[in-house]
Amino acid sequence: MKFSLSQIAEILQAKIEGDPHIEIHDLSQIDAGKAGSITFLANPKYTPYIYSTEASAVIVGEDFVPQQPVKAALLRVKDPYTAFSQLLLKVNELLHPPKKGIEQPAYIDETATIGQDVYIGAFAYIGPGAVIEDGAQIYPHSYVGAYSRVGAGSVLYAGVKVYEHCVIGKACILHAGACIGSDGFGFAPQPDGSFLKIPQIGRVVLEDQVEVGANATIDRATVGTTLLRRGTKLDNLVQIAHNVEVGEHTAIAAQAGIAGSTHIGKHCQIGGQAGLVGHLRIADRTKIDAQSGVARSIREPGHAFRGSPAQPYHRQLRSEIVFRKLDELQKKVHELEKVLADNGESA
């Protein structure tokens, strides 16, 4: 890549403060910027780095006021994070044009349907009746089971496994090792203490623009559908159990787990390693902090929760503050008891 700063300013519709002829050939983090690179400042935590960065240019907010001289040129935009990501998109398109063609050996069942401009990597497996729509990219070692569908423009990176009868929407991204459609964890305890397996004959549906992280797992429904709605983003190693529903544009961070039949609303944010028990209803725009454990439904939209068991965010914080020195509270109570006892006032 090679751009002048003025070319970048045009792409981002940014105002330049500095030399528009500077040549940019790389992107960088603000704390690791090198000459010839452009970076951005969005998180205030990183503001000190703008005064020392070696980067040649920094994308900043319209209202950024330097407290010291800044060596780098500035590009002013409304939202620096979004602007930087637009730039990344541009560079990414140059670096990674979509792959096309079918490498050999691949296994494509003769009853499968393969669209136009598709990539199927070596050792990929496309089962009977499966459909790979136009422009989909199926990397090596991926498995698309019988009668499953991969929507137009979706990408399955290396070693993704989609069991039979599942649906991947359009423009989805499934990272390496993700498993879609494994059996839900359902067993009927028998009188002798053993388990009778409940067959899981439902399916998984991912609507459009869903992203699934590496080695994440999404179980098929017992009956019916495990459903991730449009724009849902799952991070690595997330577990979605059978018959779960996740609403539009909800993001779930790494290693979080959602137990069976829980329905999560839209625009929710679930932190890393959080756990939700089964059969809950979580309202839209709920935020669950990392490592929280949610055991009750949340009916009112737009609130934040924290802790295990989770409670409203600020309530939990207040308890946590006291917990930090709980032994001192205990000591005070002992002292009070002693004072009262010394005064002969104990009951």
Place this chain on the structure above:
Amino acid sequence: MKFSLSQIAEILQAKIEGDPHIEIHDLSQIDAGKAGSITFLANPKYTPYIYSTEASAVIVGEDFVPQQPVKAALLRVKDPYTAFSQLLLKVNELLHPPKKGIEQPAYIDETATIGQDVYIGAFAYIGPGAVIEDGAQIYPHSYVGAYSRVGAGSVLYAGVKVYEHCVIGKACILHAGACIGSDGFGFAPQPDGSFLKIPQIGRVVLEDQVEVGANATIDRATVGTTLLRRGTKLDNLVQIAHNVEVGEHTAIAAQAGIAGSTHIGKHCQIGGQAGLVGHLRIADRTKIDAQSGVARSIREPGHAFRGSPAQPYHRQLRSEIVFRKLDELQKKVHELEKVLADNGESA
């Protein structure tokens, strides 16, 4: 599938309340039931749905007493969950007859032994000296290392990895991406702060009827055996460290982790995201709640634990209730101090 209600009643040995000629062609969840489908009511949480479900029939307990009119026909059985799962088994057999035959290309070492009626999918790898017993199904991209054995009727879904010298019993189910036999996490810290790797030369043995979830991991023993006894069920993304033993018919929910050399009894239930430290002994029929952290052995069978660090279930609950408003307790103590100070009574 297509059954009359009376046919289903016969399969389940159920009493019919309603029209025995109703035609059933699908199974459904009670809150998503459609005409022509049969569902069930086991969890009392879902009782309200029985009065509104569109399902044509509902399997209920013998003692279910409707509080309002129910439109659906009823099938009365002793245990509705088990009955519904028997029905699922029947449907599942129709939908998924066992796969047979060897797809090409597959890699089967000439010294491997392949039984009768086996399925080996394309791109499966069977190493030297490995044994695949009768009726086993090895899906595409699965790997069976040298001298490992897969028992009769067991299923390895796509991309399962079994390292060398491991044993998978009969009628086991290993879901996509499960790893059996990876090295235990064992290192001897050296004086310079680096780690000397402890070779892991033991193995993993899964007895019969063990189920392992998608992307779960089971490490081989340092020496000896990491052992999952008959009927153990592991959910997705569970971690079993080296030299762990899990007793018969114990169930471990998603993302739980068991550290090295811990022995878990039989008929235990470990909740999701729970963690057990190493070298523990856990008595039979112990229940560990989700997200608990167990750091001590549990000697007495049949008890429930919760929290991190875990303590007896009800003890933990009592502490949790106070924790929820811990700041108010602190405030009361401050007030008491003030009262005593005002009265000149502080020590």
Place this chain on the structure above:
Amino acid sequence: MKFSLSQIAEILQAKIEGDPHIEIHDLSQIDAGKAGSITFLANPKYTPYIYSTEASAVIVGEDFVPQQPVKAALLRVKDPYTAFSQLLLKVNELLHPPKKGIEQPAYIDETATIGQDVYIGAFAYIGPGAVIEDGAQIYPHSYVGAYSRVGAGSVLYAGVKVYEHCVIGKACILHAGACIGSDGFGFAPQPDGSFLKIPQIGRVVLEDQVEVGANATIDRATVGTTLLRRGTKLDNLVQIAHNVEVGEHTAIAAQAGIAGSTHIGKHCQIGGQAGLVGHLRIADRTKIDAQSGVARSIREPGHAFRGSPAQPYHRQLRSEIVFRKLDELQKKVHELEKVLADNGESA
């Protein structure tokens, strides 16, 4: 294997107490020792087993003083754990000589560079411009993306996925299903509540002697490098987010997760299921207990932390002790209130 006890003593530079002619043909755990095997005693928890073990010999510390008669022969060394692991290394070399040669079918792009004495298993995929250095072992179903490098002597077990432009150092071990180089979880929230994907165009670099557990995931940097320094050890199912750095000889136990841009020092130990939020700095030699949640940077090296949110180890323990019977503390406060109220002293 077959050794005399004196041969083993020579390998370990150990002093023999017992018959040097005893024949040893297996290694065992002390609580599962069989005649003809050698075991070791390092963890004092296991001391009682030395008086009952059936093992023919036990490696013990120089200062071990038996409290009862020991039937087994003793080999005295400075550090029994390290000595046993040296013995394991010896046995491991005999059992598992490095694999060599290229099995068919494998996919090796014509622009890839393959070193001497390399093993490439069937169904392995080596992309364009990739480099596999001398003596590396690439097991079946592993994927090495375009322009990635696998250093000399490194092992990728079955089904490891390395995305493009990543670097695996020398003498690294990547266990089955590990994913290196998946996209970081980066999205810019848009005004309509949807997410704009931030392309992740950085890379992952593993320095030499790094070990990565089964199904662990390491995301590529947004820009720049996600970096695991020399000797880092990751257990199974660990998640390393984009732009994380981990210092030399740091060990991270199973299912722990490190969020984006956090930098961990060298010689740290992170317990299982622990979580660290993003953008932190963790000093050298920090210990984080299992299941802890770290939300603040740790500036001073060499301290231990515990809890969620984490605080200094002993401080946390003191609070935990009070928490165990928090309801009793509450009861005492109620009693004090009552005493004061009875005396007419409430404010």
